[in-house]
Amino acid sequence: AVTAATMQNIKFYCGWFCPYAQGVWTYLEMLSIHGFEYIEINPYKRRDSKQKMSLEEKARLYPEFIKASPLGLIPAIDHDGHFVSTCTDCMKYIADVLDTKKRMLNQDPEKLWQFFHFCQQELVPYFYRALLAQEKNEQNLALQYFLDHLHIAQAQMLEANGFFLGDHFSIADLALAPWWQRLPILMHYRNLHDLNKDPAFARLHSWWAAVSSDPSFQKTMAPISNLIHNYREYANGSATSTVAKTFAPQKYL
Numbered sequence: 001a002v003t004a005a006t007m008q009n010i011k012f013y014c015g016w017f018c019p020y021a022q023g024v025w026t027y028l029e030m031l032s033i034h035g036f037e038y039i040e041i042n043p044y045k046r047r048d049s050k051q052k053m054s055l056e057e058k059a060r061l062y063p064e065f066i067k068a069s070p071l072g073l074i075p076a077i078d079h080d081g082h083f084v085s086t087c088t089d090c091m092k093y094i095a096d097v098l099d100t101k102k103r104m105l106n107q108d109p110e111k112l113w114q115f116f117h118f119c120q121q122e123l124v125p126y127f128y129r130a131l132l133a134q135e136k137n138e139q140n141l142a143l144q145y146f147l148d149h150l151h152i153a154q155a156q157m158l159e160a161n162g163f164f165l166g167d168h169f170s171i172a173d174l175a176l177a178p179w180w181q182r183l184p185i186l187m188h189y190r191n192l193h194d195l196n197k198d199p200a201f202a203r204l205h206s207w208w209a210a211v212s213s214d215p216s217f218q219k220t221m222a223p224i225s226n227l228i229h230n231y232r233e234y235a236n237g238s239a240t241s242t243v244a245k246t247f248a249p250q251k252y253l
C-alpha cells in the first residue's frame with residue numbers, strides 16, 4: 001500500500017509555468033501529507049524562453065530528469081525508480097497507484113477520463129494554435145474553435161454547479177483548469193474578451209469559482225503577469241519548443 005512515507009519517495013519534475021505539469025502537481029498536493037520532492041526543471045535554453053534545448057544538453061544538465069522523461073518534457077515522476085512521463089501518464093499513474101482512496105475518481109472513472117482526453121486532445125490545442133498563429137484570420141479561427149470547445153466542455157459537466165462532479169474535485173477538472181487560469185494570456189496577446197464576464201460561460205464561472213478556491217490548486221498557481229511574460233515567444237512566433245512545433249497552426253487550420 002502507498003503510505004505517506006512512500007509519497008516522500010516521489011521526485012516530481014515540474015516547471016512553474018507548465019500547465020501540463022500543473023494538473024499533476026495539484027493532484028500530488030492533494031494526496032500528500034508529508035510532501036514529495038518538487039524538482040524545478042527549465043527545459044528551455046534560457047530563463048523565460050521557449051527555445052528548444054537539445055536532448056544532449058538536457059541530459060548533461062539534468063541526468064536524473066532524463067531518466068524519468070526520455071523526451072525531455074515536463075512533467076515526469078520518479079517513484080522509487082519507477083519512471084513516468086507525460087501529463088496523461090502521470091495522472092493515470094497517480095490515480096492507479098498513489099490515490100489509494102480514489103479521492104479524485106468516482107464510481108464512473110471512464111466519464112472522467114473521457115472529459116480529460118477531450119480537453120487534452122481537442123480543446124487545449126486551440127489555446128496554443130490561437131497563440132502561435134501569426135496571421136490575424138488564423139488567430140481568430142483558432143479562437144473561435146477554442147470557444148466552441150469550451151462550450152462543449154461546459155455542456156459535458158455532470159452537475160449544474162461547481163466542479164465537474166459538483167461538490168468534488170476530480171481528475172476531469174485538472175485537464176482544463178491550468179488553461180482557464182491562462183486565459184489572460186490570450187486576452188493580452190490575442191484580444192480575447194474576458195470569458196469570466198461572458199454570460200455564455202456561466203457554468204464555467206461556477207466551475208472556476210470552485211477550482212480556484214481549492215488550496216491544493218492555489219499552491220500551483222503562478223502569478224498571471226509572470227505567465228504572460230513567459231508565453232511571449234509563443235505569441236511573437238519565435239518559439240521553437242515541442243509545443244510550438246506540435247501545434248504549429250498551418251498544420252491544422
Ligand SMILES: N[C@@H](CCC(=O)N[C@@H](CS)C(=O)NCC(=O)O)C(=O)O
Nearest residue numbers: 018020043073074086087241242243
Ligand atoms: N505532451 C506532453 C507535453 C508536455 C510539454 O510540452 N511540456 C513542456 C513545458 S509546458 C516542455 O517540457 N517543453 C520542453 C521542450 O519543448 O523541449 C504532456 O502531455 O505532458
